[in-house]
Amino acid sequence: MPGLFEFWNRKKRRDSTLSSQTMLSCSGTDPSLTRAAFAEFIGTFVLVAIGNGSVAQSQLTNGEKGNYFTINWGWALGCSLGILISAKTSGGHINPAVTMALAVAKEFPWKRLPAYWCAQYLGALAASSTVLGVYYEAIMNGKVNGEFKIQKDSSDPGSAAIFANYPAPYSSASTGLMEEILSTVVFMLVIRVVTDRQSKVPSFLQPLYIGFTLLAIGVSYGSNGGYALNPARDLAPRVVTLFAGWGSHVFSFRGYNWFWIYLLGPHVGAILGIGIFNLFLKSDGTMDDTRSESPCIDLENGYGKELDVIWRLNENRDIEPDMNKLDKENPPRYSVAYASSRPQLGRGLSCPVVTSNR
Template sequence: MSETWVDKVRAKVGTKKDLVRSGLAEFIGTFVLVLVINSVVAQQILPKNGTGNALIGVNVGVGLGIFFGVALSAKASGGHINPAVTIAFLVIQQIKPVKALVYIVAQTLGAFFGAVVTYLVYYNAINAFDGGRHQVIGTKATAGIFASYPAPHLGTVNGLFDQVVGAAVFVLIILHVVDRRSGYPGWAQPAVIGTGFVMIGTAFAYNAGYPLNPARDFAPRLFTLLAGYGGKTFSFNNYGWFWVPIVGPIIGGILGALIYNLFLGVHGHPAGDYEVVSTREVTVVTHNTNEKAAEHVVEA
């Protein structure tokens, strides 16, 4: 078979450096994640006469965004696509600090450009909805397409707790799925994780839309600031909100990882005494054998 142009480009610009490949995978996975999530929310907010996505449709769309975001990046990087997941894995020593930093930078950049493309796709629809006056609050507000804003009833402390609990449950699900003892085949893991996030959406969306991902919330919020939504994107609620979807998921992710290991991860399995001890390749230790399986992990 003759060499294709793809083969020629791969030979010239393709990289074998693991950090570069992993960073590119985290970028594109998070890009797809945020593009899908922002677009799904846009179709909830922008249509008139109640024709937009219902909340269950949003939950399913977000879950599918996670599914494909993880699937795209899992082979190269493990498919974290969420700094809260990466930091949780760092705390339990399943990823090295340098690689974690590369992941977080790539995730943030991917989320930013995901928001940019969403804005361009829905540019006319957004302007038709708000008359070109991009607003953070009010009946014509469209900033919520890109980043989370709390419901009127939600206080800062309760909002922080909301994010901690939601992220803890999500990381708990992720660790369960990627633990070799659970028996999920690699091809099924992104789907199970995405389905898990649909469940989280149906349980935790009421307070603040369950962002549960620092990159997914911060980077699009920064974009809206640059796109003309004004300083209210960060000063909303007297600066009492923008940091909550950053700090809360990080705390929750670490808590979820520790809970999983305390209650399940460190205990022997009746059939083989398995133990998960590394990152992108999850080392599974049995009584007599060492096996390695690619891990697939994410987020929202």
């Protein structure tokens, strides 16, 4: 039976690769909505806990144990780890803007969006509350005359900037919005490129590429007003500061002219990013002469859309099978069945379940 074991090992490798290619879609394993939402909660919690924690450590030690560079790395690593934790169960969105963009592009079911959004915002809320608890004594040290430093008409948000984004004194709202949209367009483009099935990026590298993209955006477009790219990452911590003593000025900062930028900008940027990908960069689905590591099955015709499927399953590998005469003259050694629980990949394609005919 060595041939069967060899085939089974190849099949497992192909299934593993194919599962990784469905990241940031509905799911890699079609879990229940409850499990998917919990994964989004945990993934977003990790993102915000590490990101805001890196800001707190830098600001509250006056740069002694951190700086802008470590903050960028904190958010990048938090993003990578959050996706890594949640990807196999929920798709690893951990971002309401990403979830909505996928739904608009019909790559994610709208009926799941409310649960994902709730989980993402609650995860960010829990994470920022945790950071507040961990650094509570140090934050209390930053009070001025018994109050937090942020005041009405102040240009300095003080320790509130640990949790949410605030603009530099010279930044205008139009600049902030343009920067947020541009950054999220780039972010979403990279997400769709590295998770596209035709890109064949290994699953273990996908979170790293996405995290490095966040790092690149931070070191290039972070000084004007921060870089949220994620509404949950900004709104939920801002709500925490609202009730934790900073008051309503966390929203009215600059005359209510900034907090909405971190809500609108990421959504617009993510939709534009996935639109650009689908219009100009996405593969048309045709297969080239190279054999894919993750072949799929044409549900409409019942045959391998990619000849490599039958090539690998066929006992005679020296001759490419004639698809028109396959059933009568050159039957495959293994038959293909379809499991409805397997994720659909679009264009009538689904993952094959292979069983032996002998």
